[in-house]
Amino acid sequence: MLFLSCVLFFLLLGSSREQESEEPNSYTECTDGYEWDRERQHCRDINECQTIPDACKGELKCINHYGGYLCLPPSASVISDSHTDHGTSDFQPPVDHGLDQRPNPCPSGYQLDPHGQGTCVDFDECENERHDCLPSQECVNMLGSYHCKCPDGYRKIGNECVDIDECRYRYCQHRCVNYPGSFACQCEPGFQLAANNRSCVDVNECNMGTPCQQRCYNTYGTFLCRCNQGYELSHDGYTCTDIDECSYSSYLCQYQCVNEPGRFSCSCPEGYQLLGTRLCQDINECELGTHSCSEQQTCVNFHGGHQCVEKNRCQEPFIQVSENRCICPGTNPLCHDEPGSVVYRYMSITSDRSVPSEIFQIQATSVYPGAYNTFQIRSGNEEGEFFIRQINNLTAMLVLARPVIGPKEYVLDLEMLTSNSLLSYRSSSVLRLTVFVGAHSF
Ligand SMILES: *[C@@H]1O[C@H](CO)[C@@H](O)[C@H](O)[C@H]1NC(C)=O
Numbered sequence: 001m002l003f004l005s006c007v008l009f010f011l012l013l014g015s016s017r018e019q020e021s022e023e024p025n026s027y028t029e030c031t032d033g034y035e036w037d038r039e040r041q042h043c044r045d046i047n048e049c050q051t052i053p054d055a056c057k058g059e060l061k062c063i064n065h066y067g068g069y070l071c072l073p074p075s076a077s078v079i080s081d082s083h084t085d086h087g088t089s090d091f092q093p094p095v096d097h098g099l100d101q102r103p104n105p106c107p108s109g110y111q112l113d114p115h116g117q118g119t120c121v122d123f124d125e126c127e128n129e130r131h132d133c134l135p136s137q138e139c140v141n142m143l144g145s146y147h148c149k150c151p152d153g154y155r156k157i158g159n160e161c162v163d164i165d166e167c168r169y170r171y172c173q174h175r176c177v178n179y180p181g182s183f184a185c186q187c188e189p190g191f192q193l194a195a196n197n198r199s200c201v202d203v204n205e206c207n208m209g210t211p212c213q214q215r216c217y218n219t220y221g222t223f224l225c226r227c228n229q230g231y232e233l234s235h236d237g238y239t240c241t242d243i244d245e246c247s248y249s250s251y252l253c254q255y256q257c258v259n260e261p262g263r264f265s266c267s268c269p270e271g272y273q274l275l276g277t278r279l280c281q282d283i284n285e286c287e288l289g290t291h292s293c294s295e296q297q298t299c300v301n302f303h304g305g306h307q308c309v310e311k312n313r314c315q316e317p318f319i320q321v322s323e324n325r326c327i328c329p330g331t332n333p334l335c336h337d338e339p340g341s342v343v344y345r346y347m348s349i350t351s352d353r354s355v356p357s358e359i360f361q362i363q364a365t366s367v368y369p370g371a372y373n374t375f376q377i378r379s380g381n382e383e384g385e386f387f388i389r390q391i392n393n394l395t396a397m398l399v400l401a402r403p404v405i406g407p408k409e410y411v412l413d414l415e416m417l418t419s420n421s422l423l424s425y426r427s428s429s430v431l432r433l434t435v436f437v438g439a440h441s442f
């Protein structure tokens with residue numbers, strides 16, 4: 001093409017001149033690398049490869065060309081002068097036939113070496129901006145031509161660069177996401193990309209700011225929250241809420257259940273203390289010395305409290321004979337209708353005792369031969385909560401007949417009548433029993 005256009009130029013020039021002048025010899029001058037062929041009447045190419053010994057140095061191979069010759073590396077592909085298209089544009093070397101330069105005798109993609117003697121060297125189309133690569137494409141110069149290269153991740157289809165969908169042939173363990181020019185592997189929630197950027201490894205969420213309020217257990221791909229004893233997991237799966245153990249059962253504590261964060265405890269009413277974890281036990285203030293009784297008083301403990309009683313409870317006409325005992329001397333006329341002696345005793349029972357229930361045994365202390373004893377409740381049993389069961393002529397049992405609920409206090413006069421029919425002897429002694437009924441069943 002190049003040479004053809006050269007020849008055409010000369011021919012046109014010649015023909016125009018022909019009309020001006022009839023001098024055929026004026027066309028016998030040829031440019032470098034050509035010689036005048038008289039027979040054919042045109043400039044003929046000189047085969048320098050044959051006429052110049054060692055036209056190319058070293059390994060380079062000599063290739064004859066119109067108007068000159070090429071020294072090419074042995075590996076270089078020989079480009080024929082006929083138009084070759086390597087998928088590149090057929091840009092011409094920068095020759096300008098109409099201007100001061102001589103016509104380019106080199107094949108397409110080559111130019112005369114400005115430093116050499118008529119050798120053709122590659123023309124860098126990229127450097128000289130003589131290419132038609134798209135802005136997105138990279139111009140790569142090649143020997144005799146150039147190539148429009150697509151960026152990484154793009155494939156050339158026609159003249160266009162089209163994004164390659166790497167996901168169609170690249171491996172990702174979980175998910176592949178194609179991007180313009182690239183791709184990325186992604187992992188499902190709970191996993192993170194391994195160092196190879198392909199596979200996914202489990203994330204230990206428990207080590208990352210503990211999402212769980214109390215206990216965290218990492219599992220493959222996720223994690224589980226658990227709660228400490230006494231707590232239960234909320235619906236959100238993260239937080240723990242206190243379990244109200246007291247609401248589960250009314251038998252957890254003997255008296256009162258107290259819910260606490262993560263646990264529960266039992267409490268006891270005033271006058272009681274915890275026995276173990278759930279039972280209540282009466283505090284014996286008299287033994288502990290925590291009572292407030294005076295020197296003249298005796299401390300009497302009962303369920304839930306205590307009472308201070310006067311050491312001398314004997315009232316006229318009674319005379320104290322010992323701490324718990326008063327007598328009414330038979331010599332005193334005022335004692336005629338009174339029992340011969342009064343003995344004080346105290347006892348305490350709990351509320352809600354099952355009935356009938358034997359609560360106190362009365363035992364005659366003085367035994368007279370031939371005497372016969374009978375027992376009765378002389379006073380304090382107006383409501384009929386108690387009765388006496390006589391076991392033999394020396395022993396009787398006080399029995400609770402009806403359930404009683406405290407706090408309550410009964411003062412029962414239990415009378416023992418001793419009689420001896422032979423001696424016409426008869427006497428009475430009273431056991432003044434104070435029965436405290438506690439407020440509770442314990
Ligand atoms: C994984 O991707 C990161 C960030 O893109 C990169 O720095 C690293 O070299 C890649 N590793 C491998 C093994 O490809």
Ligand SMILES: *[C@@H]1O[C@H](CO)[C@@H](O)[C@H](O)[C@H]1NC(C)=O
Pocket residue numbers: 367368369370371372393394
């Ligand atoms: C019990 O009474 C009988 C007669 O009723 C009498 O013989 C007996 O001695 C009395 N027993 C005692 C232990 O006093």
